[in-house]
Amino acid sequence: MARAGLGENWTCLFANDFDHKKGLTYQANWPCGGELKIGDVREVTVGDLPGVADLAWGSFPCQDLSLAGGGAGLRGERSGTFYPFWDVMKALMADGRAPKIIALENVCGTLTSHGGRDFEAICKTFADAGYRYGALVINAALFVPQSRPRLFVIGVHEDFAIDPALLAPGPIAPFHTPGLCRAIDGISAVSRKRLVWWNVPVPARRTSTFADLVEEAPTSVSWHTPAETQQVLDMMSPINLAKVEAAKRAGRRMVGGIYRRTRHDEGGAKVQRTEVRFDDVAGCLRTPAGGSSRQVIIVIDGKTVRTRLISARETARLMGLPDTYKLPRNYNEAYHLTGDGVAVDVVRHLAEHVFEPLLGTTEGKARRAA
Numbered sequence: 001m002a003r004a005g006l007g008e009n010w011t012c013l014f015a016n017d018f019d020h021k022k023g024l025t026y027q028a029n030w031p032c033g034g035e036l037k038i039g040d041v042r043e044v045t046v047g048d049l050p051g052v053a054d055l056a057w058g059s060f061p062c063q064d065l066s067l068a069g070g071g072a073g074l075r076g077e078r079s080g081t082f083y084p085f086w087d088v089m090k091a092l093m094a095d096g097r098a099p100k101i102i103a104l105e106n107v108c109g110t111l112t113s114h115g116g117r118d119f120e121a122i123c124k125t126f127a128d129a130g131y132r133y134g135a136l137v138i139n140a141a142l143f144v145p146q147s148r149p150r151l152f153v154i155g156v157h158e159d160f161a162i163d164p165a166l167l168a169p170g171p172i173a174p175f176h177t178p179g180l181c182r183a184i185d186g187i188s189a190v191s192r193k194r195l196v197w198w199n200v201p202v203p204a205r206r207t208s209t210f211a212d213l214v215e216e217a218p219t220s221v222s223w224h225t226p227a228e229t230q231q232v233l234d235m236m237s238p239i240n241l242a243k244v245e246a247a248k249r250a251g252r253r254m255v256g257g258i259y260r261r262t263r264h265d266e267g268g269a270k271v272q273r274t275e276v277r278f279d280d281v282a283g284c285l286r287t288p289a290g291g292s293s294r295q296v297i298i299v300i301d302g303k304t305v306r307t308r309l310i311s312a313r314e315t316a317r318l319m320g321l322p323d324t325y326k327l328p329r330n331y332n333e334a335y336h337l338t339g340d341g342v343a344v345d346v347v348r349h350l351a352e353h354v355f356e357p358l359l360g361t362t363e364g365k366a367r368r369a370a
Contacts, residue, residue, distance in 0.1 A: 001319060002057050002105075003030060005347020006355075006369060014049045014370040016041055021333050022340075028326040042084040046091035053370040054359050056092075056099035058085045059342055060106060086125055093129065099370070100160050101355055102126070104153045105342050108137055111151060111183040120187045122153055127194040131155035132162065134196040135184070136175040136350075142203050143345035145210040146282045146318040150342065151180070152350065154198060156358060166357055168199040175200055200353050209280035211255040213318060214299065218311035220331045229307045232258065232296065235274040247278050247300045257283040258296040258307070282310070282318050287339035294335060312338075320344030 003012055015036045017023055023038040037048055060082045082104075092098055104122065111119050126133035133155035140148035156162055171181050176197065184195065224232070233244065247254040256278040263273045276298060277283060283295055295310045312327050312334035319338050327334040359367060 001321065001341040001344050002059065002347050003369075004321065004325070005342070005344040006055075006351050006367075007348065010055075010351075010367045010369050012370070013051055013053055013368050016044055021328060022337055025326065025328055025337055040084075041081050041088070044084075044088050046088065046095055046097075049088070049092065049097075049370055051368065052097045053092075053099040054367045055101045055103060055355055055369040056089060057103050057369060058082070058105070060085060060104070082122070086129075090129065098129075098157050098159075100157055101358060102131060102155045103350070103355075106151050108149050108151050108179065111179050116183050116186040119183045120191065123184075123187045123191040123195070126153070126155040127191045129155075130158040132158060132194045132196050134198040135180055136198055136200060137177045137180050138175055138346050138349070140320075140343035140346050141206070141281055142174075143206060143349065144318055144320050144343060145206070145208055145213065145280060146285065146343070148284045148343060150346070152346075154350070154354060158194075160358070162196070163357060166199055166354065168197040170197055172197070172199065174202065198354060200349070203349060209255075210257065210282045210318075211253055211280065213314055214255050214297065215311050215313060218308075218313065220312040220334065221309045223306055223308045229305060232274050232298070232307050233305070235260075235272060236276065237263075237273055240274065240276050243276055243278055244298070244300070244305070248303055248305075250300075254278055254300045255280075256298045256300075257281075257310075258298055259283055260296075285315055285318060285335075285339040287336045315339065320346075 003010070003015070012030070012035055015026065017026070017036075017038060018040055020038045023036060026032070026036055037044060089099065089102060110122070113119070123133065123135075133153060136152045136154070137149055138152060140146050140150070184192075187195075233241065236244070243256070247256065256276045258274050258276045261273050261275050262270050265271045274296070282297075285295065296307055297310050297314075299306045309331075312331055313323065315335055315338040316325055316327055317323070319341050320343050321338070328337060356367070
């Protein structure tokens with residue numbers, strides 16, 4: 001999805017993922033010339049990476065940093081892949097092939113993981129390597145109808161000039177959130193010396209809604225029976241049932257996202273609840289491995305209420321992928337793929353307003369990424 005967001009004027013020099021099933025999907029969608037390596041990032045050597053990359057992009061697993069995960073932080077088995085990734089970057093630097101730009105993407109839980117120490121470690125890593133760096137929190141909801149805030153840390157090698165127009169003298173909303181500012185306040189004075197505030201424009205107001213992306217006749221899932229829909233409704237609290245009743249009176253088709261949650265009832269016992277949102281935005285896509293359940297959608301036309309699992313194609317649309325993008329045939333594999341991904345439109349926004357201006361590129365000039 002990062003490759004899709006960068007666009008046709010970028011050339012992929014190297015790609016890596018641990019999941020061979022994701023690798024098959026990558027090969028189904030991109031003309032591969034041997035740049036894809038499936039396996040643990042710990043097995044990647046500097047010899048695997050050709051040339052000098054304009055951009056190195058790293059999205060490392062979020063389970064240990066997510067609020068839905070176990071909270072092991074950068075020491076966790078999965079999110080701990082950050083350090084092996086950085087080992088590859090250090091090897092490139094030692095080989096005289098330091099990437100001009102290094103971009104990292106992860107969940108916003110990174111900012112508070114271990115009291116902010118994990119974020120501080122990332123900042124120190126950039127600073128110690130001679131990169132000026134800045135962080136942004138971007139919610140994909142600015143571009144697609146999915147609530148998906150993510151942290152992006154973007155570093156530029158010290159030998160590479162930065163156009164002053166790309167920098168701000170301090171934090172600017174919405175991309176420098178209060179949570180991000182608090183995390184930055186907690187980093188060391190040494191790391192702050194190389195900190196920059198990226199000045200990124202806000203996109204035009206999004207016009208699409210969750211309802212616009214819903215399939216009437218999906219092939220990957222089936223609509224629930226009336227009894228199954230009633231079971232979903234029976235698990236709702238009075239507040240959530242009131243939302244459903246209000247949606248029936250809206251005078252237009254309403255589409256909501258539903259997640260199962262464990263809540264405490266009036267007696268303090270844990271119970272399973274279904275909670276719904278009708279704000280024209282889907283909840284954040286999460287994989288079961290991240291500690292959450294698959295999203296259910298509810299479609300209301302007047303008194304008619306229908307429910308089902310969100311379809312594979314709908315999840316792809318919520319990530320900004322075109323309908324021509326080939327998804328795994330297995331529903332769970334497709335959901336895992338999209339739920340783990342980065343929103344295409346967010347990557348394109350960063351490419352257009354940060355990466356490409358930094359590189360001084362013009363339309364039609366190729367860029368190289370790993």
